[in-house]
Amino acid sequence: MKCGKILFCAVDVAVGFLYFELSACRWTACKDKKSVVIFWLANPLTAIISSRGNADVLVCAVVLWTLYLLMRNQWRLASLVYGLLAVHVKLYPIIYLPSIFLSLSSVSLSSGWIDYIKRLISNVKGYIFVMIFSSSLLALTFICYILYGMPYVNEALLYHLHRTDTRHNFSPYFYLLYLAADNAQLSRLIGFCAFIPQVSLIIWLAFRFHDDLPFCWLITTVVFVSFNKVCTSQYFIWYICLLPIAQRNIEISTKTAVYLIILWFLGQAFWLCPAYLFEFHGLDTFCLIWLSSLFFLAINTGIIVQLIRRHDSKRKR
Known part of the structure; x- marks a missing residue:
């Protein structure tokens, strides 16, 4: 258990590094970047959750990593991280898929509904992202099924449907x-x-x-x-x-x-x-x-x- 707590605390620090990299995409002032990092590393709530052995900080790390890659326009790598890590570790990040698909289309309602629908239909990046994400997630899920059988499927996936x-x-x-x-x-x-x-x-x-x-x-x-x-x-x-x-x-x-x-x-x-x-x-x-x-x-x-x-x-x- 101590090893797990040390791991989660280490990931906590890694999240601070991700914040610095993410803030570089949003701010230019060094003061703003530091304040973002301090918000996380000096936050007692996040520190308590990690130090008590809760693994949710791992999900936060991979979600922020996915966001960072998308903001750097590395959407192919982002789809792999999203499928193999974010959604596989915890199912809830699937809620970000609609916004990712739409963001890759660079579509806006200001251009009118007809152009909006056309761009959505021809959103090649979005379709490729979904294909890479779904295939990587399904492949890893299948590997886990081979290793652990139906108990894995029930606990990791079906459990959320009938919980x-x-x-x-x-x-x-x-x-x-x-x-x-x-x-x-x-x-x-x-x-x-x-x-x-x-x-x-x-x-x-x-x-x-x-x-x-x-x-x-x-x-x-x-x-x-x-x-x-x-x-x-x-x-x-x-x-x-x-x-x-x-x-x-x-x-x-x-x-x-x-x-x-x-x-x-x-x-x-x-x-x-x-x-x-x-x-x-x-x-x-x-x-x-x-x-x-x-x-x-x-x-x-x-x-x-x-x-x-x-x-x-x-x-x-």
């Missing part, structure tokens, strides 16, 4: 799944209903912001995590790792940023109070936990709206 986590978490869906625990059909229906807003918003965000991949990935991840049927603290690092790179095109005052951060932590604090009473005192606070989950979702939705507005206001200038 019903009835343990209390930040997602409001947990209480519905808890009440429907004895009804498999109803549980599947709830899971499907949770899936619809996620997919709809991911596709809409890809069309809206594919010309700014760092911001698009940030807001897409926040939406995915916030509206997921399971939401835990370790998921937050998935979008926190994208924040320093994406914030360049978000016009927001320090006062507003601090206000949103306080709101975000306040939402978690409200949730943790009834969760603590349930875990350590055995009190029946499930309804309060559910209401706190709804409150936290409302806060996250408000933050999403604010980030989009601040991004749009800067882009119009």
